[in-house]
Amino acid sequence: MMKLDFDDWNIHVGAPHPFNARAVPKIDNGTERPDPRRYHDPDFMREEWDKVFARSWLLAGPASDIPEAGDFFTFTIGPESFIVVRGEDGVIRAHYNVCPHRGSRLVTADFGSMDRFTCPFHSWKFDLEGRNLAVTDEETFRPEVLCHGHDLTSVRCEVAVGLVFICMDTDVAPLSQWLAPILPQLELYDIDKMYVVQHRRSDWGANWKGGVDAFAETYHLHAVHPQTQGLMDDRTQIDLWPGGLSRQFVPFAQPASRYPDQETVNPGIQSMLSDAGVDPNEYRGTAAEARHTVQQAKRRRSDELGLGYDRFSDSQLSDSVVYSLFPNVQIGCHPEAIFLHRFLPHADDPNQFTYDTCILYRHVDAPGYRAPAWMGLAEGTDMSGGTRPEVVHTPLGAPPGLGEVLDQDSDLLPIVQAGARSRGFRGPLWSEQEGRLRHFHAELDRRMTAP
Incomplete structure (x- = not known):
């Protein structure tokens, strides 16, 4: 059987640049069809929690959410809740959000600031480092009871590129070692100088891996999000690294290769031109040429404002560069x-x-500098960083209000989830366009079968 070369769709998306270089060596995750139980089986879910989530670095939140001593946020995932707090010494630590006395949650707020944690059940007190400060009516406890330990239980906590990660397993390799293949790339974006301007949370009727799958490929854009075809290409560059890490370039400000009209500068591309400082009314090029125009305009803006965009490739200036962190x-x-x-x-x-x-x-x-309009920031969003926005949480069954594209995903995923539970579904059949999905599930299977 003749070996096929799939690089005709998995394209380089910009001029030669070290950032755009392909990941080497190339990883081949094979052609196996995985067991669909992973999407719906309760036993698989329980084993997955113990073997994957309890043994992985998990992104808890941005360090910018806790700039001062005593600032904290809570991170809830699966059955667990954690308090992530900046100590008096400036160090960020994480503790299980559990009082060692009777198991009560210590805090219920998403964010806050305090000099100590007090259990709402019996008023036991703990400092920011997790040490017990006071046991109410301590004289009524036998010393042999309290000697079992009455400090908070802490977890590993490390910061990379301004993002706080926690890990429940003491034996997992350090965060920097795991992120090493992509860490220099992420550092280019100065995420540690960014802050949250919008935070939304919504409950969806599907397995979490269905969400990962949907966001890790552009193969579905023409069918689920046809409105995107006139302003972003679904022919992309995909790169894979060990440990379930991956990257995908999604070219913006140009029509998809399959889109019939490569000339008309539609409203979406006009908005992207405007974001870059180009007056769309004065633009005389085609839709297919707009991406290059955006790149040039951002370089001019960088030179004028001293933004330092010379560290970026052309692709980074116009496209969405999406990383998956297992x-x-x-x-x-x-x-x-x-x-x-x-x-x-x-x-x-x-x-x-x-x-x-x-x-x-x-x-x-600076005039004209802003976040890309397509990100869908709500009207009146405070962009100054002066206030941390509240988390807007939408329950299951209510319209999430995340914007047209994400709302389409939230409508579709329950339909996919229902099909995944069918006897007629024997597991996904992934194309090369879905290489990040196969890479993710190969890492999942490796973790699930590891000793």
């Missing part, structure tokens, strides 16, 4: 802002997950 995170990177997507498993139902999305922005006080 198991449940995707980061869409742009010079002005980033998208954080987290797919949080339900505590006990494999047919539900919570989609958590943040937009982080770096403020530059």
